[in-house]
Amino acid sequence: MATIGVSIGVSFGVGIIAGPIISGFGGVQAVFGVTAVLTVLAMLAVIYIVPNPQKSKLHRDAEFVPEQAMNALKNPDLLRLNYGIFVLHLILMAIFVVVPSLMRNAGLVAGHEWQVYLPVFVLSMAIMIPFIILAEKKRKMKQVFLGAVGVLVLAELGLSQFHDNLISIIGFLGVFFCGFNLLEATLPSLISKTAPADLKGTAMGAYSSCQFMGLFLGGVIGGWFNGRYGVTAVFLFCAGAAFTWFLVSLTMNPPRYLANMLISLENLSEQTTNEFVSRLLEVVGIVEVTVHNEEAVAYLKVDSQLLHKDQLQALINQYTNV
Structure with a gap:
């Protein structure tokens, strides 16, 4: 930006x-x-x-x-x-x-x-x-x-x-x-x-x-x-x-140094989506996850310096390949 x-x-x-x-x-x-x-x-x-x-x-x-x-x-x-x-x-x-x-x-x-x-x-x-x-x-x-x-x-x-x-x-x-x-x-x-x-x-x-x-x-x-x-x-x-x-x-709050990410939830059931989101929040560096089921998209706020990218990618592969 x-x-x-x-x-x-x-x-x-x-x-x-x-x-x-x-x-x-x-x-x-x-x-x-x-x-x-x-x-x-x-x-x-x-x-x-x-x-x-x-x-x-x-x-x-x-x-x-x-x-x-x-x-x-x-x-x-x-x-x-x-x-x-x-x-x-x-x-x-x-x-x-x-x-x-x-x-x-x-x-x-x-x-x-x-x-x-x-x-x-x-x-x-x-x-x-x-x-x-x-x-x-x-x-x-x-x-x-x-x-x-x-x-x-x-x-x-x-x-x-x-x-x-x-x-x-x-x-x-x-x-x-x-x-x-x-x-x-x-x-x-x-x-x-x-x-x-x-x-x-x-x-x-x-x-x-x-x-x-x-x-x-x-x-x-x-x-x-x-x-x-x-x-x-x-x-x-x-x-x-x-x-x-x-x-x-x-009076502004110090900004959160977070980047934005999108993850497609296409073809995932509601139950699987909820489980996936819970697992996402366990990944170090992911601060916030907002899901819009009607669009089949999860919006993430992540700390790029702390994010465990390999752990996140493995999780994405696990659920999107189901």
Whole structure:
């Protein structure tokens, strides 16, 4: 899941770097034209490249299930994360309402914004990597997460006070992207760790909705603050929003470092299924098993570092070959 978050962050980075370059060649029309072409290519990839399953089944770990929506929305830990991705993308869009014009006012030639975005983005991605390792491998996720949110607050406060100088804008923009990229990578991983195994798909659906709601409102609110109160107010508002996120995150439970697994229960009787589940819970590293008999699937939460994989495989072979 962290890879998904990184890919989203990278796509944004490529977009803000490529946008000014494309605009320099053909104006805003070229930007929208390239966007349309990429959209068509994505559609063709889905139609002709993505495999079409011969047998389609519901997978609650990957699909949004409407009847489970309220369970996802009532979960306090998931709500904290949904609020987080909402605030993160609200801030992102709000500051980019004003940052490009501020850099031009500070002396950057129009159309050369990519010369700032490219090194800032690449450097921030490199700085992010050891912190992801610390969060995931050393199991310091909450500490790293809170630190990254705090970095956002500091970056926004810095931009609110020092946005007249190009060097300071670039510097605090770099600080912002260090926090942004780290959070963009860790939030999907936290959703996966936090959601019950059979609720992950629905939880990710709610998470994505909050993400794009933040993008929409960030542009609206950023434009309104800029027009009414000026650029300083935009950055102060973003700092305040990030600080509320920091306060909300202080009460988050340290995540369980668990991965998700699915096991097919097809052709197993109810009695055999119950026996199989009891045996699964005896395997070291398996923390949670949720069965949906109507789908013939067992959803597992496992600790990958502790899981006895050979014992699990032997058990699966024993029951699925019956």
